[in-house]
Amino acid sequence: MTQVHTAASLIGLWRAHLADNRRRSLHTVRAYIATAERLTEFLAEHWGEQANAARLSRASQADLRAYLAARRGDGLANRSAARELSAIRAFLGFAASQSGNDAAPPRLKGPRLKRSLPRPIAPDDIMALGDAIAGRNGPVWVQARDWAVLLLLYGAGLRISEATGLTGDVLPVGETLRIIGKGGKPRVVPVLPQLREALTHYAALVPFPLDRDKPLFRGTRGGPLSPALVRRAMMNARRLLGLPEDATPHALRHSFATHLLAGGADLRSLQELLGHASLSSTQIYTQVDAAHLLDVYENAHPRA
The missing domain is CATH 1.10.443.10 (Intergrase catalytic core)
Structure with missing residues (x-):
């Protein structure tokens, strides 16, 4: 029987997975964990129910749009929004694996980023x-x-x-x-x-x-x-x-x-x-x- 992880226990597992299995840097782990904590807190209020692993594995495009809209209201810039969306996809994929749900995270198109040109040195x-x-x-x-x-x-x-x-x-x-x-x-x-x-x-x-x-x-x-x-x-x-x-x-x-x-x-x-x-x-x-x-x-x- 698949264990039902609370948001807190899931984030703890996510932290260990990033640091030990994926060998992510301390800076990256902190950023990904902060995103996961913001997301689960928002979705729990948005849904009116606990954002455990099973519920997170069923998050929809509309749920993610609502979250990103709220973050935009906090002043999140395009480049930061793109990084946050990448972290969300990874976290939701992990949540699905922990809940026994093989469904892929919802696809959501990220913000368009202006590609900066490298400046050559003479x-x-x-x-x-x-x-x-x-x-x-x-x-x-x-x-x-x-x-x-x-x-x-x-x-x-x-x-x-x-x-x-x-x-x-x-x-x-x-x-x-x-x-x-x-x-x-x-x-x-x-x-x-x-x-x-x-x-x-x-x-x-x-x-x-x-x-x-x-x-x-x-x-x-x-x-x-x-x-x-x-x-x-x-x-x-x-x-x-x-x-x-x-x-x-x-x-x-x-x-x-x-x-x-x-x-x-x-x-x-x-x-x-x-x-x-x-x-x-x-x-x-x-x-x-x-x-x-x-x-x-x-x-x-x-x-x-």
Whole structure:
């Protein structure tokens, strides 16, 4: 016989499921639990009865619309509403599994979100960032490490997690790197001579053994290099140079894509290099390039 969980006991199970089974971050767990608590409190009042697992598994589209309307009245913005709806769907699916109900949560179209365009960093500014990062005080091998990571982001278009996730088996560096991207999807990226030189130079200086199955990039104590340290180094460098706050490590990947497209790369090739599952994710760079060209025209053309 299936146990009937109260809202409180269900949320307790949901918390454990997120933290232990799904390995969600503490921040995500807190956000999902807060949503579940708001939802069950609202629905109990809305229905005039307890919002236990069995009742939650029968929630309708109209119920969810009423909840979101109430949240909108509290000033919830579109992007936050989309995140909240995602958390609701996950929670209701969990409630259904706990009640023995195989029905899927009601489908509800989320708010339309304005897709923001990534802002590329000018090549001269990227080189200045590299000089600032590599030229700061500290061990020479750390400077070599940070320069190599920066070149991986801009010269190969890697995500920061992909760069810091490389292991010693990439050595010796050849003409390509095999990258495991999002969802475990592999791809091969070419290695420019400057990038090969930077990686080889770092490998020669790092004071820790670079075993094939161990992280390539190390912190000062020998552990894996944290992406947070890369972001912090980039933040300090951009502030030193007076660059905008959106000059982030991920903006280097955007710059890689935008500059390749401006140089004549086709979208399919760019999709492969970036590891995008869908071409629609790559097509946003056509808008970035057009916006960049318009800026150049407006700033430089005498009749603009």
